Amino acid sequence: MIIKNANPDDHIILTGLVKKSKAFWGYPPSIMKKWDNDLTISSDYILKNVVCKLIFNNTIVGCYSFIKKSSKLVELDFFFILPAYIGKGLGTFMMNDLFKRLKLNNIEIIKVISDPNAENFYKKFGFTTIQKKESLIEGRFLPNMEKYL
Template identity: 50%
Template sequence: MNILKAIPKDHIRLTEITKKSKAYWGYSEEQMEKWNNNLTITIDYIETNPVFNLVDENQIVGYYSYFKLQDNQVKLDNLFILPEYIGKGFGSFLMNDFVERMRNEKCQKIILDSEPNAEKFYQKIGFTKIGEFETSIKNRFMPIMEMKL
């Protein structure tokens, strides 16, 4: 496994990974269609934000992206892995790379909005829930989480 900086032409593959990973949690096709724009990774997004691919056997199988909130704070914007790689340590591998990258950049705090089904994953890595907000799905709440470095 390697982690490599994404290039603009990766946008199609990253969008595919994002949509398949989100659908893994059992959301309806109708809901997935409502989220289509939010789940699409564009060339501009890759050119504007740090995006890193997880490559296994010359295939992109996951990625993460982030942006700075302040000089010492970042927001993890995306972390997605193909469904067949979920639960096999690939997510932890990606997160460890991300956290180490943030430490090297002297970041003091990471914030993220967690997929509700992934909250326990982030807690295992060391994130704590600091709040939540209701999503477009009634009675579905997105945990807001942070990790202090």
């Protein structure tokens, strides 16, 4: 298992991975279609942001990305694993890599707007829910979370 920086040519594989992972939670196709742009990782996005890919058995099975908001703050933008690999410790491996990378760059705060299904995953790593933001789906609220490193 290894984590490497993504390159622009990875954009199609990463976008497919993100969409498969999001669909894991049982969202209907009509909702997934509304999120199409939000779940797309373009080659331009990879050039402008930190995007990392998790490689397992020569296959990209996970990814994460963050956007630097200030010298001490980042926003976790993508954090996804292919459904077949969920629950096998790969998320922990990726999260530990993320934290190590952020600490090396003197980042003090990481924020994320989480899918409600992933809130407990983030809490496991010390994230705190500071508020809930209404989503496009009526009655569904997105946890706005943060962690101090």
